[in-house]
Amino acid sequence: MLSKLLRKRQPVITSDLTKRKELAQIEQLPAHIAVIMDGNGRWAKKRSLPRIAGHYEGMQTVRKITRFANDVGIKTLTLYAFSTENWKRPKKEVDYLMRLPEEFMGTYLPELIEQNVQVQMMGNIDLLPDHTKRAITKAVEKTSHNDGLILNFALNYGSRDEIIQSVQQIVNKVQLGTISCDDITEDLISSHLMTKDLTEPDLLIRTSGEIRLSNFMLWQLAYTEFWFTNTLWPDFDEACLMDAIESYQKRNRKYGGLREEDVEKK
Ligand code: V07
Numbered sequence: 001m002l003s004k005l006l007r008k009r010q011p012v013i014t015s016d017l018t019k020r021k022e023l024a025q026i027e028q029l030p031a032h033i034a035v036i037m038d039g040n041g042r043w044a045k046k047r048s049l050p051r052i053a054g055h056y057e058g059m060q061t062v063r064k065i066t067r068f069a070n071d072v073g074i075k076t077l078t079l080y081a082f083s084t085e086n087w088k089r090p091k092k093e094v095d096y097l098m099r100l101p102e103e104f105m106g107t108y109l110p111e112l113i114e115q116n117v118q119v120q121m122m123g124n125i126d127l128l129p130d131h132t133k134r135a136i137t138k139a140v141e142k143t144s145h146n147d148g149l150i151l152n153f154a155l156n157y158g159s160r161d162e163i164i165q166s167v168q169q170i171v172n173k174v175q176l177g178t179i180s181c182d183d184i185t186e187d188l189i190s191s192h193l194m195t196k197d198l199t200e201p202d203l204l205i206r207t208s209g210e211i212r213l214s215n216f217m218l219w220q221l222a223y224t225e226f227w228f229t230n231t232l233w234p235d236f237d238e239a240c241l242m243d244a245i246e247s248y249q250k251r252n253r254k255y256g257g258l259r260e261e262d263v264e265k266k
Pocket residue numbers: 037040055056058059062080081082097098100101102104105119135136139153155233
C-alpha cells in the first residue's frame with residue numbers, strides 16, 4: 001500500500017519541478033548564481049554524526065545542484081567550498097575537506113565532461129596540499145574545452161585577500177609606468193580580481209540561516225540579489241534552487257527588467 005502511494009507521488013513532484021523549470025526559462029534567468037554552502041556540520045550534528053559526514057553529504061548536494069543548474073540553463077555556478085578562515089578548523093577536518101576535490105572528481109569527472117560542464121577555480125591554490133592541487137588541475141584541464149555551465153569552485157578563497165592581491169598588481173603597474181593613477185577605474189579593478197573572466201553574480205544564495213557574507217565576493221556582489229534560507233546545505237535540493245530562482249525573477253519583474261539602481265537614477 002505504502003509503496004503504491006510513493007510510486008504515485010514521485011511523478012507529481014517531478015512534473016511540478018519540470019513545470020517550474022520551464023516557466024522560469026521563459027523569463028530572464030540569473031546567469032551567474034553564487035552559493036555559500038553552509039550547514040554541513042549542523043546537518044551532521046542533528047544526526048549525531050561526525051562533521052565530516054555532513055561535508056560528504058554536502059558534496060552529494062554539489063553534484064545534484066550542478067546537474068540541475070546546468071539543465072535549467074544557468075551559465076555560471078560559483079560554490080564557496082573552502083574559505084581562507086577554514087584553516088582554523090581541527091586538522092582532521094581540514095585534512096578530510098582537502099580530500100573532497102579528489103573524491104568528487106574521482107567519482108563525477110566523467111559525468112561533468114558528459115554534461116559539458118567547465119570546471120574553474122578561484123582562490124589561492126598554492127597553499128593547498130599537492131594531492132588537492134592535482135585533482136583540481138586535472139579537472140580544470142579535462143573540462144577546459146567544454147562550453148556549458150561554468151562550475152567555479154572558491155577554494156582557499158577570501159575576498160579581502162583577493163582585493164589586496166589586485167591592489168598589489170595595480171600598484172606594481174603604476175610604478176612600472178604601464179598605467180597611470182587615472183586609469184584606475186571600476187573596470188580596471190574588476191579585471192584584476194580572480195573573477196576577471198566571469199560575469200558578476202546575479203543571485204547569491206546562503207543556506208543554513210546565517211545572514212552575512214563571510215568575506216565572500218565583496219566587490220562582485222555590489223548589485224547582486226540575495227537569497228537566504230534556513231535549509232541546511234545537505235538538505236538543499238532542486239526545488240530549493242527553483243525557490244531562489246523564482247524569487248529572483250519576481251524581484252526582477254518588479255523593476256520591468258531594469259535594475260533598482262537604474263530606476264533610482266531616473
Ligand atoms: C567541499 C562539500 C560541499 C559543502 C561545503 C564544504 C565541503 C566539492 C568540492 C570540490 C572542490 C574543487 C573541485 C571539485 C570538488 C569541495 C571542498 C569541500 C574543500 F575541483 N565539495 N567540496 N571541496 N565540501
